[in-house]
Amino acid sequence: EGGAKALCDVLRRLGDGYRHLQQYRGKEAIAAFEKLSASEGNTAWVQVQTGTAYFNMAQYQMAEQSFQKARKLEPSRVVGMELYSTVLWFLKKEHELCYLAQELVALDKTAPQTWCVLGNCFSVQREFETAIKFFQRAIQVCPSFTYAYTLAGHEHVSNEDFEKATASFRSSLRTDERHYNAWYGLAIIYLKQEKYQLAEYHLRRALAINPRNSVLYCYLGIVLLSAGSCFEALQVLQDAIDLDPANPLAKLRKAMALSHLDRNLEALEELEQLQQLAPRESMVYMQMGKILKKLGRLQEALACFNHAIDLDPKGGNAVKAQIDRLQMQDVEEDDSFL
Structure with a gap:
């Protein structure tokens, strides 16, 4: 009787984890699997489910660790x-x-x-x-x-x-029909075609299925920015950052939105944080240069533009154009969010 009860407890925990996973509640799924004992959780099936939960939340480094464990436990899987x-x-x-x-x-x-x-x-x-x-x-x-x-x-x-x-x-x-990745894929097509209402609709369908994915929120923010809904976009991008504070794309787009609203000091602060996360990303320095130019800090802007060229010489033409316009305060900046 004791053995049967123990088995039922294990099956219940496995079932709880799998149920949360199917409902795209990744944190809850992982928490349920972590309640298993070391021997119970040390199976390829559990590690694949854990990796899938991290994957659905776009936490790819953690997902990799789980899938690697699964491969070691069951190389033929x-x-x-x-x-x-x-x-x-x-x-x-x-x-x-x-x-x-x-x-x-x-x-x-x-x-x-x-x-x-x-x-x-x-x-x-x-x-x-x-x-x-x-x-x-x-x-x-x-x-x-x-x-x-x-x-x-x-x-x-x-x-x-x-x-x-x-x-x-x-x-x-x-x-x-609950495959959120396909809804996201359709949204990307409509975003590229500048059909922002359709892109927003499909991203919201994806988020209704999987509300724990920071990438989906990030792209919804990009769509809203492109459609001119900057205030709503800021909230959505903050949701993306709350889900994954290390999401560099969300921080970059949030900074661009803040700058678009002339909240340049806040934008600069966001980029300085991003600089710590992605110190070799040329686009960060490009955006910092644009904002510093708006603030009249031209020498600092020039330094940022030059550093962007050093990091990405192939993309230097766009940066050089910014340098050429550095003294032209009345030139309207390109605020494209794509």
Whole structure:
């Protein structure tokens, strides 16, 4: 009787974690799995679920750690490795991603996860057409594998083939209407097409499914900024930062919004914080230079522009244009948020 009760307790904790995960409550899912004993939680299945929870919250470094543990515990595991490959894609770990692809090809060429990992391997090398072929192969192997459609859609976006991208994301939603990644993908298309109302609608649909993802809030903020709703955008971008204080894109866009509202000292403070997070990001220094120019601190602005060129010589033309306009106080700045 005692053994049966203990087993039921373990199953209840596993069930609680999985239930939270399916409802995109990542913190609660992780907390439930952490209640397991060391032996109970030290399984590949638990580690994959934990990695998925971190992935859904866009916490890719933590997700990587969980997926690595899962691989060590069960080297032959294929299920869940498509998400691990996307984590490696975001972290730009090309070598690890290629090694994972080789391992899965050796394990199971009939699994859609294998073809998705191969697709991500070529995507990170910017070989978009080859990546699309592998994602299509995953769909052929398993037509109900939702994530393959979504990955193909993102590659079509990279190729600026928005018609095919839209078709891919809609196919994804036909297999799973709660796949927030596909709603996000459609929103990115509409953002690029400057159809801001449609972009906002699709991002809000994604957030209704997964309200714990700072990237979704960040892009909603960008859409609202682009549509001219700066005050609402500021709140949304702050929500993104609250969820992930280390989100550099949210901090950058918040600073741009504050500057647009002539709250330049606040914007500068935000960028100085961001400078600590991303000390080698040229765009941070570019924006700091623009704000310092607005404040009349021209020597400091020039120093920032020169540092931006040092960090990114290829993007130097845009910065040099700012330097050329440094003495021209009446020139209107480019406030594009894209």
